[in-house]
Amino acid sequence: MNIKEKYELSSRYETAKKDYEKWGIDVDKALDILKDIKISIHCWQGDDVTGFEANNQELSGGIAATGNYPGKARNAEELRKDLDKALSLIPGKHKVNLHAIYAETDGKFVDRDELKPEHFANWVKWAKENGLGLDFNPTIFSHEKAADNLTLSSPNKEIRDFWIRHAIASRKIGEYFGKELGQTCLTNLWIPDGYKDIPADRLGPRKRLKDSLEEIFSVEIDKKYNLDAVESKVFGIGAESYTVGSSEFYINFVNKNNLVPLLDTGHYHPTEVVSDKLSAMTLFNDKVALHVSRPVRWDSDHVVIFDDELKEIAKEIVRNDSLDKIIIGLDYFDASINRIAAWTIGSRNMIKALLSALLIPNDYLRKLQDDGNFTERLALMEEFKTYPLGDIWNYYCAKNNVPVGEEWIKEVKKYEEEVLNNRK
Structure with missing residues (x-):
């Protein structure tokens, strides 16, 4: 200029x-x-939620990334380089949100229940060099033990125990991020559990999920370094008729267990809007987390645009003095356009919406x-x-x-x- x-x-x-x-x-x-204001920018836009596991598995769990735009990141080094470029185009200092499948294990197979902080040491080093915070998510999908969309609510105890171990390991990794970076990590748990057709038993799976979660969160983690969130959903591919982790389930669970509720803007009925929910949620929760996406007819995770609902979400955050209560993250993945552009468009729009609300x-x-x-x-x-x-x-x-x-x-x-x- x-x-x-x-x-x-x-x-x-x-x-x-x-x-x-x-x-x-x-x-x-x-x-x-x-x-x-820090926005938690999701790493998985850069590689279409593929991850870098040695036994890389097909994307599943009701999640789909459509398109085949050239140049997606093939390893963690390329993904960090792409994030560097996107962050250079986004005003402010922010956080990066990781999933467990972005561990670096030197080409060795390490199953998810055996992941440790050391497998994310390069991410922490990079974050320190760039003045960034890190958030985290256990990856409870795209795995042989997530078949049939049943994980923490599975009737199979061996499968439940595997994912319990993975979730506990993930919380410890989140705590490690917080200690190393001096910024509290939000570790968010989402599962795809549900049934395609009408279930014969709705109570049983929810009881098993409740028991699994109670075991996961019974392990003491310092809240100074890690906050635990759980994320609901109304339905998904393969879980059209019944979702175990419904909004009602998680709202009750977080309030009983002093956790953070996470609201994904794509995880509700098409006629519902998250902007209307925030004032109710912040009255009863010290912190509320967001995954801002753009659903088109369903939870399709389109790139966030500067639309009416985004502006309403920002208004609710600002005019209710909730900037210190609401943790803002992004969650979308479009493989049909340039991925650095997708990060940039969505992030700049989120920040622009907040600016609009402040004015x-x-x-x-x-x-x-x-x-x-x-x-x-x-x-x-x-x-x-x-x-x-x-x-x-x-x-x-x-x-x-x-x-x-x-x-x-x-x-x-x-x-x-x-x-x-x-x-x-």
Whole structure:
């Protein structure tokens, strides 16, 4: 960016600030708040949830990554390099979210119940070098012991015990991340368990899941370094008729066991929205975690766009003073487009939505609602949709030394030509 462009950017920013300041909005303060918000960026967009296990298995558990765009990461070194590129295009300092299948075992087969912190030492070294935090997930799918979508609720005790050991090992890895990086790790547990057709017994699987979870979380882990979350789902491929880990199950379980509920925006009925759930969840939970995705008709994990629901989620987080209560992570995987672009689009949109929410006169709108002035409330909410957010956003990107506007696309194209196209 040359001197003239910088001057124009700054000038547009100062003009835009005046529009917001007339409503008592401190734009500079909003940008200071924004820079401290960490988004947990999911590693699995970079390789279509393949992972790097020595006995690499086919993706299963009701999960599907569609497309075959060239250049996906084939090993952890390439994945970290791709993440480096994406992070250079995303303003702020964030976290990276790992699954257990991204362990590095020097080509040796190490089954998931035997994973240890040492298998993620390279990830920790990389995170330290880049000032990043790490989050974690046990991988309870794509495995021979996850056949028929039954794991922690399986009637087979040997299978349940295997996944119990894996989940405990994962919590210890999360604790290791927190200790090493000085940033609390969120370790999130999700399972695909359910039945394709109408079950004869709904209670039994949920009782077995409850018992399994109680055994997993009975192992003491320092909450200073690791927070435990559990994630519900309404249904999945192969679990269309019954999901063991339903929303009702996990809401009750977390409140009884003092865990963190995780809400995935794709894990509910198409007519439900997570934005409406946040105010209820934060009233009864110290922390609430999010996996922000974009469902299209079902939990299809499309790249996050700057749509109405994303903006509503951000508004709920900001206007309810929940920035310190809600842990924001992303979860999508599109194999039909450039994967670095997918990371960049979704992450920048999440941050942009938070910026938009910080630049709304939330207190004044709340007063209008309490006074019953619904006319002015609606009118003002509509007017703010066309306020000059883009000028504030571009200034924030420049301030954080990342490309302004669509300039980042050139960087991705260059990286594709020089790096991705050379992968076979």
